[in-house]
Amino acid sequence: METAVAAQAHDLSIIGLFMMADWVVKLVMLGLVAASIWCWAIIFDKAVKLRRMKAAAADFEEQFWSGGSLDQLYDDVGQDPSDPLSSTFAAGMREWRHANERGLSGGNMRANLAQRVERVMSVTVGREMANAERYMTVLASVGSVAPFVGLFGTVWGIMSAFTNIASQQNTSLAVVAPGIAEALFATALGLVAAIPAVIAYNKFSTDLGRYADRLDSFVTEFSSILQRHLEERG
Template sequence: MDRSVTATDLGGALHDLSLWGLFLQADWVVKLVMVGLLLASVWVWAIVFEKITSLRRANRAADEFEDAFWSGGSLDDLYRKEGDQPSHPMAAVFASAMREWRRSAQRLAGSDLVAAGLKERIDRSMSVTVQREMDRMERWMVFLASVGSVGPFVGLFGTVWGIMNSFAAIAGMQNTNLAVVAPGIAEALFATAIGLVAAIPAVLAYNKISTDLARFASRLEGFASEFGAILSRQSESAVAGAEARAPAPAAE
């Protein structure tokens, strides 16, 4: 008999020690643990695929947007192209600043205080947009962290439960022969293995994706700082132009 597949206890019953057999023969609590961990593992890989794909798409779109932004073209033309329905985070940051600029620029009227307030509103608007976009991109990251940290312990719970059942079988049959308890122990250890299968990719993916997200957030913040400086210079120029056009006070 192939002992890697089956084993025989003292009563002559066959125990299937294949992975599928271990699952079928496990206690219902251990089965629930295994099924939950398997579902978590599938969902982990779905999240990993989605995050990697979305980050690549966002970086590619940001590259194209920055090429257009620094090409020297009109910001108004770029806003008409990207501003109505921004398709990626960097365009959303740009659109939020341009909307605030358009709403407030007409009130400059030569006032340094208004120009300073405009810069503050633009910076706040871009900061809020960056945070909102990053919150959207970081969705489900908590799930990866949770599976990575809790998965092994959930599998260990299934293992402990299965071993408790094995010791109960020893007490009930009054037989300490390894063949009596080996199938139950194997089923229990299988739960720990599934927990590690779910947790290890989740931890590795979380660390990698978190680093990439932090790098992308820094890229958005850098663009927001540069664009804020550009709009600040334009507002100062507008103030200076308004003051130059203002009539000189009449001599008394």
Template sequence: MDRSVTATPLGQAAADLSLWGLFLQADWVVKLVMLGLLFASIWVWAIVFEKVTSLRRANKAADAFEDAFWSGGSLDELYRREGDQPTHPMAAVFATAMREWRRSAERVATSDFVAAGVKERIDRSMALTVQREMERLERWMIFLASVGSVGPFVGLFGTVWGIMNSFAAIAGMQNTNLAVVAPGIAEALFATAIGLVAAIPAVLAYNKISSDMARFAGRLEGFAAEFSGILARQTESAVSPARSPAPAAE
């Protein structure tokens, strides 16, 4: 008599194999795993949207800046327009180099030792700025990598936990009917599915965004190298009069 009463709700539970039904019927540990993975998936997509938007905006700003830089206009005018509050990474690299070059410009003509170190200081300041700007752009990238590598294992933990509970319930009921076994196993596998849903986009997005960021970092480094050469030539032209020998007395 008791067995027939117990079989009715189990039959009803077995019939509800929708995603929401599987979630409601799952153990509380499996529910926590599912909720954590769903939250991670939402966060992954938010990060992807932010990174794609930031890179697109940075590349567009860099295109406009390079057009102005190579147009032949005055560097001082460009610095007044972009240097006070740089709004994108390439302008920040330019402003850093200009500030360092201006600080050294007054002393270059009277000190060969200072002139020899100007290029090194400019290169170091631009390299640090590139590194700082890329670190800002790469923020939260470690989260994408973590979800991509750990997500499937977290889902697998939920699956193992759910199957353990299902087998324990089956052993207690002493009933191996497929209608009794299927719901518990389906609930457990649902956790693995959510883990893959979170991990696969995270891995794909991490690889694509990392490639785009490496390309943008190379663009910044290329601009820094070209600008360093321009400032070095201007520094040499400022120092050359001081180095020229005085005319011989007649």
């Protein structure tokens, strides 16, 4: 009879487990929930931005390889580039135009110009990718640390549960189960926060790596075009 009454006294719902938990475990739970919300915000933001970046890159490449004038293309996108690929192109064309306005003479100056344009575009690629990879470390950190934080909450909760058991001098399942459930709930929250973060980090890392290769390939191709143009002029 006492066991049934004790079982009814404990609310084993999610809210009930949180309310009955030790204050340290509550802090762990709240921290894990906040980390999970932050990760999901980053995941949605990265997914949207990557989709836009890929679509914008496809549109720009279609214009670039259409055979139209590069100067006209620069006039269209150079003032307000909307994606990393067009920003890279704009940086290279800006350096190219600036050098042409000053005039070129001599093979060394032409060779230096080609190297300078490529270097400017490479710097732009690095800056754009650094911006695209922002907050990726948050996903990596939550994915690796959250399970251990949850485990800490579980260990602390189990210690508190055993302390309560010792003080009540009652080892019945109705007394033991709620404390253990509260403690294990912290581990569950740690996994809930970590698993999506790890999956998203791996997915976005792969996508960003491919996009970076796409930018590097464009830098090489565009530099070759400018180099051929310099050779024709020389």
